[in-house]
Amino acid sequence: MSRSPSLPERPHLDLDPDMSEAERLSALRQHFERMVEVNRELDERLQAVDEKRAELVDEVEQIKARNDALKTASYYIATVEEVTDDGVVIKQHGNNQEVLTDLAPNLTYEDLEPGDRVAINDSFAIQTILDDETDARAQAMEVVDSPTVCYDDIGGIDEQVREVREAVEQPLENPEMFEKVGIDPPSGVLLYGPPGTGKTMLAKAVANETNASFIKMAGSELVQKFIGEGARLVRDLFKLAAEREPVIIFIDEIDAVASKRTDSKTSGDAEVQRTMMQLLSEMDGFDDRGEIRIIAATNRFDMLDEAILRPGRFDRLIEVPKPDVEGRRRILDIHTRDMNVADGVDFDALAEELDDYSGADVASLATEAGMFAIRDERTEVTEADFHAAHEKLEEVEESGTGPISGFTDYQY
Numbered sequence: 235m236s237r238s239p240s241l242p243e244r245p246h247l248d249l250d251p252d253m254s255e256a257e258r259l260s261a262l263r264q265h266f267e268r269m270v271e272v273n274r275e276l277d278e279r280l281q282a283v284d285e286k287r288a289e290l291v292d293e294v295e296q297i298k299a300r301n302d303a304l305k306t307a308s309y310y311i312a313t314v315e316e317v318t319d320d321g322v323v324i325k326q327h328g329n330n331q332e333v334l335t336d337l338a339p340n341l342t343y344e345d346l347e348p349g350d351r352v353a354i355n356d357s358f359a360i361q362t363i364l365d366d367e368t369d370a371r372a373q374a375m376e377v378v379d380s381p382t383v384c385y386d387d388i389g390g391i392d393e394q395v396r397e398v399r400e401a402v403e404q405p406l407e408n409p410e411m412f413e414k415v416g417i418d419p420p421s422g423v424l425l426y427g428p429p430g431t432g433k434t435m436l437a438k439a440v441a442n443e444t445n446a447s448f449i450k451m452a453g454s455e456l457v458q459k460f461i462g463e464g465a466r467l468v469r470d471l472f473k474l475a476a477e478r479e480p481v482i483i484f485i486d487e488i489d490a491v492a493s494k495r496t497d498s499k500t501s502g503d504a505e506v507q508r509t510m511m512q513l514l515s516e517m518d519g520f521d522d523r524g525e526i527r528i529i530a531a532t533n534r535f536d537m538l539d540e541a542i543l544r545p546g547r548f549d550r551l552i553e554v555p556k557p558d559v560e561g562r563r564r565i566l567d568i569h570t571r572d573m574n575v576a577d578g579v580d581f582d583a584l585a586e587e588l589d590d591y592s593g594a595d596v597a598s599l600a601t602e603a604g605m606f607a608i609r610d611e612r613t614e615v616t617e618a619d620f621h622a623a624h625e626k627l628e629e630v631e632e633s634g635t636g637p638i639s640g641f642t643d644y645q646y
């Protein structure tokens with residue numbers, strides 16, 4: 235960078251006491267002219283600096299825009315086959331096309347090894363080296379060999395438990411009944427309702443009671459930023475399920491991949507569509523899959539694309555609402571049964587007060603009451619602790635930061 239020239243010298247005024255009036259006046263005039271000259275020079279300098287600054291701001295804006303474009307651009311996935319002196323040979327996923335390509339400037343050949351998964355742009359240049367593929371799988375899926383939740387742990391939704399058992403447990407345990415009667419068991423069960431009402435618990439409990447493994451995949455994890463990744467994860471999910479039969483696949487937040495089509499045509503939307511199509515095609519080829527049952531859940535039933543609700547797909551819809559007062563009473567029982575609760579706590583009255591609470595809200599209330607006792611260095615939880623917990627949760631809710639899902643208006 236060039237150094238800026240030094241500032242003009244500050245004019246110096248030398249007035250001799252012996253000077254005549256005329257000499258003094260002339261000296262002052264000269265001084266004034268020099269001052270005006272310096273001022274002009276400084277003005278010019280300032281203007282030049284301003285112009286430079288504007289240029290730099292422009293450049294920063296352009297770089298930011300390029301950076302944003304790079305961040306949002308979709309990449310393709312490929313595997314490195316060979317690193318040669320002439321470039322890198324990669325094989326693109328999906329079409330298996332082999333290409334000799336180069337690296338983005340921030341990467342070096344030493345970073346790459348055959349077998350690495352990489353993201354490439356439209357002109358095949360390698361942009362990023364991706365984490366190990368198993369990481370993406372592990373992040374997206376939770377596999378539980380034998381969940382411990384049982385039907386008894388779920389309160390206030392007995393009717394829903396019965397329906398899920400009928401739709402999921404029966405076909406796993408008595409497939410011949412369906413054959414004899416001559417009907418197909420429901421393909422997929424969709425649980426819908428507000429957050430924290432026990433949908434995940436219900437899916438886990440069925441897996442437990444039928445001695446099935448439980449594989450959970452979050453819809454939001456399926457929305458990947460790389461083209462083809464979501465669809466691949468769906469394929470992986472069903473492949474993994476086939477290795478683990480009997481198994482319950484649970485897809486939470488299904489709305490993330492199965493929302494009504496929007497008009498927008500961004501590459502992200504296209505990727506979500508591809509993921510959903512893969513899911514549908516896996517479900518359509520489901521008949522002979524044996525002991526795999528699939529349950530999905532959503533808080534946004536209104537957003538779902540009808541394509542996923544057609545017969546042979548998620549064709550059994552079960553609404554899981556917030557509990558009524560009796561349900562809340564039962565959930566209070568469940569979540570306090572291992573707690574050291576003082577005699578005489580009026581849970582009936584408490585259940586009345588917890589209007590609009592979800593199961594998850596009731597569970598946090600019980601924990602919070604226990605925390606009040608601990609803060610007070612007591613080992614017994616009293617009625618006052620439950621009321622303090624209730625007040626605290628209400629306050630948190632009012633401040634809008636709270637965990638209480640119960641008071642938010644969810645559309646479903």
Ligand SMILES: Nc1ncnc2c1ncn2[C@@H]1O[C@H](COP(=O)(O)OP(=O)(O)OP(=O)(O)O)[C@@H](O)[C@H]1O
Pocket residue numbers: 387388389390391428429430431432433434435436486531532533565568592593594595597
């Ligand atoms: N009906 C219920 N009976 C007992 N406990 C419940 C019930 N509903 C929720 N809970 C408690 O809340 C926790 C969260 O519930 P769960 O994850 O099953 O809700 P969900 O409906 O799947 O929520 P989300 O839609 O947010 O995923 C459970 O681990 C449990 O402690």
